[in-house]
Amino acid sequence: MIATIFLAFCAWTITLLFICSVWQTLSKGTNYVKMLHQIPCAGCEYFTNDYRLKCTVHPKKACSPEAICCVDFKVKTACCNATQKGQRKLC
Numbered sequence: 001m002i003a004t005i006f007l008a009f010c011a012w013t014i015t016l017l018f019i020c021s022v023w024q025t026l027s028k029g030t031n032y033v034k035m036l037h038q039i040p041c042a043g044c045e046y047f048t049n050d051y052r053l054k055c056t057v058h059p060k061k062a063c064s065p066e067a068i069c070c071v072d073f074k075v076k077t078a079c080c081n082a083t084q085k086g087q088r089k090l091c
């Protein structure tokens with residue numbers, strides 16, 4: 001009888017720990033995705049959309065979390081840096 005109660009307790013503890021772990025992982029994942037959506041580089045005038053030189057002003061911090069509060073952000077006005085199906089668009 002005591003062994004059964006102990007095993008039930010262990011089973012419920014493991015189940016609760018598993019649910020907590022899944023919840024924490026999902027929470028971290030959603031927070032990370034929210035943070036990535038705050039990176040403004042895709043809508044910036046200085047973003048080149050070229051992997052060799054992502055940004056002409058801050059090439060090292062472009063498309064990274066460091067760019068979230070970039071003081072040089074300028075709304076994109078030209079369409080020549082936009083892509084369509086992976087190809088460069090010529091204006």
Ligand code: SF4
Binds near residue numbers: 067
């Ligand atoms: S200037 Fe700043 S916001 Fe614009 S592309 Fe470069 S790093 Fe990103």
